[in-house]
Amino acid sequence: MEMEMKPVVELKNLSKTIGKKKIIDDLNLALYPGQITGFLGPNGAGKTTTIRMMVGLMSPTSGDVIIEGKSLADDFEEGLSKVGVIVENPEMYKYMSGYKNLVHFGRMHKGVTKARIDEVVDQVGMQKRIHEKVSTYSLGMRQRLGLAQALLHRPKFLILDEPTNGLDPAGIREFRTYLRKIAETEGVSVFVSSHMLSEIELMCDRIAVIQNGKLIDIREMSAEQESHYYIEALPADAAKNLFVAEGFTVEPHKDGFIINVEKTRIPSLIQQLSAQDLQLYAVEPHRKTLEDQFLEMTGGGQIAEAHTE
Numbered sequence: 156m157e158m159e160m161k162p163v164v165e166l167k168n169l170s171k172t173i174g175k176k177k178i179i180d181d182l183n184l185a186l187y188p189g190q191i192t193g194f195l196g197p198n199g200a201g202k203t204t205t206i207r208m209m210v211g212l213m214s215p216t217s218g219d220v221i222i223e224g225k226s227l228a229d230d231f232e233e234g235l236s237k238v239g240v241i242v243e244n245p246e247m248y249k250y251m252s253g254y255k256n257l258v259h260f261g262r263m264h265k266g267v268t269k270a271r272i273d274e275v276v277d278q279v280g281m282q283k284r285i286h287e288k289v290s291t292y293s294l295g296m297r298q299r300l301g302l303a304q305a306l307l308h309r310p311k312f313l314i315l316d317e318p319t320n321g322l323d324p325a326g327i328r329e330f331r332t333y334l335r336k337i338a339e340t341e342g343v344s345v346f347v348s349s350h351m352l353s354e355i356e357l358m359c360d361r362i363a364v365i366q367n368g369k370l371i372d373i374r375e376m377s378a379e380q381e382s383h384y385y386i387e388a389l390p391a392d393a394a395k396n397l398f399v400a401e402g403f404t405v406e407p408h409k410d411g412f413i414i415n416v417e418k419t420r421i422p423s424l425i426q427q428l429s430a431q432d433l434q435l436y437a438v439e440p441h442r443k444t445l446e447d448q449f450l451e452m453t454g455g456g457q458i459a460e461a462h463t464e
């Protein structure tokens with residue numbers, strides 16, 4: 156389904172060499188409308204460099220950034236008119252109302268009407284407080300105002316760099332709810348770079364992982380999850396023998412094992428365990444955290460530390 160859609164952004168054989176060092180090495184990536192993609196990688200992997208090339212702050216050594224079918228190198232202004240960026244702490248005039256801030260930022264683009272301002276205010280759920288001063292807003296509201304600001308010129312591609320730094324899980328969830336609705340209703344493709352795996356896990360549909368300048372993995376967030384079960388049965392050795400004999404991949408976990416098995420196979424497996432007089436203590440779906448997945452993908456590579464400021 157996704158493949159039939161035209162990508163909003165494509166990175167094609169994108170490479171960047173600085174001095175003798177290949178910082179970005181032949182990166183290929185397509186981002187589609189309505190999709191929220193997380194961009195992860197250990198410190199120094201090349202995330203910032205990639206984003207700088209995507210927004211035209213740095214030119215590639217070779218390869219191309221294509222926005223809505225056009226090369227950024229060929230048509231810089233047209234390309235960038237499709238992009239919205241939210242940085243960690245959006246610059247706002249604290250002693251002006253949220254609304255006046257939007258009017259101010261709206262003047263920087265062509266064609267931002269009063270109706271469009273009202274629309275983005277609505278999209279981020281700020282109707283009630285938009286005429287109050289920004290200094291009275293909570294962090295979550297400021298982030299949402301930042302989102303409204305980035306949307307004013309109807310970008311097709313939204314880049315969020317460490318978007319919710321400082322928000323608590325409830326705040327992240329709320330931000331995500333608005334973001335998802337906007338991605339769907341406006342057909343925006345969202346690209347989120349963050350050091351916080353938990354944040355990415357809450358916000359994204361899929362993740363792209365970069366290491367040493369290379370894209371090492373791209374996966375749907377919920378894929379591959381359905382078929383892992385945690386099974387605890389005693390004696391453990393006998394249980395393990397049975398799983399192995401049945402051809403399952405077995406991984407020790409706590410007092411039992413994680414096995415790779417389809418849900419439909421579970422009832423008969425329980426019967427087999429019982430038939431061998433094994434005592435069954437637990438059978439539950441096992442969801443690997445994004446942290447587990449990330450460590451597997453990067454071969455135990457260190458997770459980038461959150462910036463502390």
Ligand SMILES: Nc1ncnc2c1ncn2[C@@H]1O[C@H](COP(=O)(O)OP(=O)(O)OP(=O)(O)O)[C@@H](O)[C@H]1O
Pocket residue numbers: 173176178196197198199200201202203204205459
């Ligand atoms: N102007 C430059 N000159 C030389 N090396 C650079 C330059 N910019 C970045 N690098 C190197 O390129 C690599 C990738 O850096 P980049 O900042 O893109 O990584 P990152 O994934 O954003 O890292 P972090 O998570 O630490 O922010 C690093 O090894 C960095 O030292």
